[in-house]
Amino acid sequence: EIVLTQSPATLSLSPGERATLSCRASQSVSSYLAWYQQKPGQAPRLLINDASNRATGIPARFSGSGSGTDFTLTISSLEPEDFAVYYCQQRSNWPNTFGQGTKLEIK
Amino acid sequence: QVQLVESGGGVVQPGRSLRLSCAASGFTFSSYGMHWVRQAPGKGLEWVAVIWYDGSNNYYADSVKGRFTISRDNSKNTLYLQMTSLRAEDTAVYYCARWAFDIWGQGTMVTVSS
Numbered sequence: 001e002i003v004l005t006q007s008p009a010t011l012s013l014s015p016g017e018r019a020t021l022s023c024r025a026s027q028s029v030s031s032y033l034a035w036y037q038q039k040p041g042q043a044p045r046l047l048i049n050d051a052s053n054r055a056t057g058i059p060a061r062f063s064g065s066g067s068g069t070d071f072t073l074t075i076s077s078l079e080p081e082d083f084a085v086y087y088c089q090q091r092s093n094w095p096n097t098f099g100q101g102t103k104l105e106i107k
Numbered sequence: 108q109v110q111l112v113e114s115g116g117g118v119v120q121p122g123r124s125l126r127l128s129c130a131a132s133g134f135t136f137s138s139y140g141m142h143w144v145r146q147a148p149g150k151g152l153e154w155v156a157v158i159w160y161d162g163s164n165n166y167y168a169d170s171v172k173g174r175f176t177i178s179r180d181n182s183k184n185t186l187y188l189q190m191t192s193l194r195a196e197d198t199a200v201y202y203c204a205r206w207a208f209d210i211w212g213q214g215t216m217v218t219v220s221s
Binding site: 001034036038043044045046049055056087089094095096097098099100101 | 142154157167202208209
């Protein structure tokens with residue numbers, strides 16, 4: 001099973017700042033990595049597919065990069081609605097696995 | 108609109124069984140593989156199982172293999188998760204999601220407790 005490790009566990013930033021979230025895989029997942037946003041009481045929302053492709057309707061301030069074992073989700077300028085938990089997920093192998101999440105909180 | 112609606116959750120004793128359903132609408136259900144994903148209270152996401160669009164193949168997380176069975180009825184646009192030998196650690200919100208995880212249901216809560 002591929003293990004995904006996200007860092008940091010918690011990120012404290014202010015609106016308007018840039019956020020950089022990391023996800024490291026225990027073995028190569030090529031570009032088969034996705035990012036999700038989850039707010040309390042809601043289902044996850046797909047942000048990024050295949051490491052760098054924004055899902056339908058996702059604002060341009062969200063971008064993804066990386067391949068192999070190291071991936072990054074960047075939010076260029078934080079909006080108030082961006083404060084949430086973010087998960088990465090690998091779709092390279094079964095079982096698909098998720099990272100443990102990064103909580104993005106308001107500083 | 109495109110929608111997934113889960114049902115069937117509830118409180119169940121350890122060792123008992125429960126079947127979850129996920130009703131799909133607004134898209135051609137029979138063209139998409141489907142997943143179950145769960146989230147224990149206050150915890151992260153755990154992928155549970157997948158089934159191919161035609162039911163021809165499936166995979167499971169090790170934590171549920173041999174106890175849970177994913178199935179589908181394309182004539183009813185419905186996905187199922189049959190859960191047996193339930194344990195306290197199966198307590199979670201269970202979500203169904205479309206193949207690319209682009210569409211999710213709202214989730215149904217399963218609590219395993221005596």
